[in-house]
Amino acid sequence: MTAAVEARDVRFSFGSTPALRGATVTVAPGEILAVMGPSGSGKSTLLHCLAGILVPDGGEVLVGGRRIDDLPEAERSALRRDRFGFVFQFGQLVPELTAEENVALPLLLGGVRRREALTRARGWFDRLDLAGLEQRRSGELSGGQAQRVALARGLVAEPEVLFADEPTGALDSLTGEQVMDLLVGSARERGTTVVLVTHEARVAAYADREVIVRDGLVTSLTPAAGRP
Numbered sequence: 001m002t003a004a005v006e007a008r009d010v011r012f013s014f015g016s017t018p019a020l021r022g023a024t025v026t027v028a029p030g031e032i033l034a035v036m037g038p039s040g041s042g043k044s045t046l047l048h049c050l051a052g053i054l055v056p057d058g059g060e061v062l063v064g065g066r067r068i069d070d071l072p073e074a075e076r077s078a079l080r081r082d083r084f085g086f087v088f089q090f091g092q093l094v095p096e097l098t099a100e101e102n103v104a105l106p107l108l109l110g111g112v113r114r115r116e117a118l119t120r121a122r123g124w125f126d127r128l129d130l131a132g133l134e135q136r137r138s139g140e141l142s143g144g145q146a147q148r149v150a151l152a153r154g155l156v157a158e159p160e161v162l163f164a165d166e167p168t169g170a171l172d173s174l175t176g177e178q179v180m181d182l183l184v185g186s187a188r189e190r191g192t193t194v195v196l197v198t199h200e201a202r203v204a205a206y207a208d209r210e211v212i213v214r215d216g217l218v219t220s221l222t223p224a225a226g227r228p
C-alpha cells in the first residue's frame with residue numbers, strides 16, 4: 001500500500017545544529033501516528049519536513065508516493081493548502097477574525113466563495129461543541145474553546161493529512177482529552193491520516209502507533225500505550 005506520507009533518511013540542520021540525522025518514518029493512509037521523544041530531539045522538525053514546510057538537506061519526503069521535497073515552494077505551498085491541515089500548540093487563531101472566519105480561512109484561501117466557506121465553517125461548531133461561539137474573537141474564548149476552533153480550521157477543508165504539533169500542550173488534562181477525543185473522532189470518521197507530535201504518553205495513547213525520535217533519528221517503533 002502506498003504511504004500517505006513518508007520520510008526516507010531525512011536530514012536537516014539549523015545552521016550547525018543537526019535536528020534530523022537520517023529520520024525514516026512511514027504513515028499509512030488513515031493511520032494516526034504519534035511522534036514522541038524528549039525535548040529538542042527533532043519531533044517538530046520531522047513534522048515540518050513531512051508537511052513540506054521545511055526542505056530537508058538530504059533524504060526524501062513523499063506524499064501519496066510522490067516526492068515533494070524537490071518541488072518549488074509555490075507547489076509545496078499549494079500542496080499544504082489543498083491536501084494538509086494543521087493544528088499547533090497555541091491554536092494560532094487570527095485575533096482580528098471571528099471564530100467562524102478563522103475556521104473558514106483555509107476554504108477562503110483555497111478559492112471557496114465567502115458565503116459557502118462560512119456555511120461550511122459553521123457546520124463544525126455543533127460538531128465540536130462550540131455552538132454559539134461563532135462570532136467571538138480568539139481573545140473571548142477559553143483555551144480549550146480556541147483549540148477546538150483551531151481543530152475545526154485544521155479539518156474544514158477535509159485534508160488528507162492532519163499535522164498536529166502538541167495540540168493539547170497548552171491545555172489542562174481534561175480539556176486536552178476533550179480535544180483529543182474530537183480530533184481522533186473526526187479523523188476516524190473521514191479516514192484522515194494524522195501525524196501527532198506529543199511528549200505526553202496519555203495523548204500518544206490515542207494513536208494507532210507511536211514512534212520515538214531521539215537525537216534526530218526515529219529510534220523505536222512500539223504499539224501505542226493502552227492498546228493491545
Ligand SMILES: Nc1ncnc2c1ncn2[C@@H]1O[C@H](COP(=O)(O)OP(=O)(O)OP(=O)(O)O)[C@@H](O)[C@H]1O
Pocket residue numbers: 014017018019037038039040041042043044045046199
Ligand atoms: N529555528 C531554529 N533555529 C535553530 N535551531 C533550532 C530551531 N528550531 C529547532 N532547533 C533545534 O533543532 C533541534 C530539534 O528541535 P525540534 O523543535 O525539532 O525538537 P522537538 O523534539 O520538537 O522539541 P520540543 O519537544 O521541545 O518541542 C533542537 O536542538 C533545537 O534546539
